[in-house]
Amino acid sequence: MNGIITQVQQISPIMKIFKIKPVGWELPEFKPGQFCALGLPASSPRCADSTEDYEEFAPDKMLKRAYSIASATSADELEFYITLVHSGALTPRLFNLNVGDSIQVGKRFVGMFTLDSISPDQNIILIATGTGVAPYMSMLRTDALTRKGKITVIHGAANSWDLGYSSELRLLESVTGKLTYIPTITEPDKEPVEWKGETKFIQDLWTDRTIEKKMGYKPTPENTHVFICGNPKMIETMQGILEGEGFVKHKPKTPGQIHIESF
Secondary structure, eight states: OOEEEEEEEEEETTEEEEEEEESSSOOOOOOTTOEEEEEEETTSOOOTTSOOOSSOOOTTOEEEEEEEOOSOTTOSSEEEEEEOOTTOSSHHHHTTOOTTOEEEEOSOOBOSOOSTTSOTTSEEEEEEEGGGGHHHHHHHHHTGGGOSSOEEEEEEESSGGGOTTHHHHHHHHHHHSSEEEEEEESOGGGOSSOOOSBOSOHHHHHHTTHHHHHHTSOOOTTTEEEEEEEOHHHHHHHHHHHHHTTOOBOOSSSOOSEEEEEO
16 A cells, blocks of 8 residues: 545546555656556445445455546646446445545556657647546646647536536636637536537537537648547547548557547
């Protein structure tokens, strides 16, 4: 247990932001967009909103899962944006943690979902649903806004309260002039106050050219790289649409313009 919870922010009933400070070790260098593992012993209690464990674990078994890092690479603590999976093994235990509680943090920071291989002159479009926006926050908080190309963040959720980091993204959009932020929700009828933004699925906003109009340019494989993180169905649909427009999925041996991080 080499980390301590320094902050817990409730974003929605099933979403929280956790800040964790390392105890007795220094954070290694990592690239924005990478991830590491968090872990808790099975003996840790589950939160009240969860269901029972789907299997019986030995009390000392360490339950682990990888999460994308949302903090800047220069920060002295790590930040994670996490959704509660009521029947899951780890998140119900994470959601029972409070400031001062201990947690295990994996010291291996990995992942290829990064901007370092992309020319700074290229435009980047960062597409996410739910907590998939986390790696983009690390990018924007580190050095993405120093790029010459245009940057767009498209974030989809069921309701406005599920759009974590929306205040920060709106602020970055207004003060930098380098970012276009396009939030969209799919259940506007549940909003307590009228929602005046987009209300379509991300893939529909792409195909009807709403996104293109808001960005002010036409994305092509020659001028743009597209990052996608979040709901598997959204990822699959967007990949198909982009490939139909000539974009190619990026692989280590066959570089392309579609970059995917699956949950």
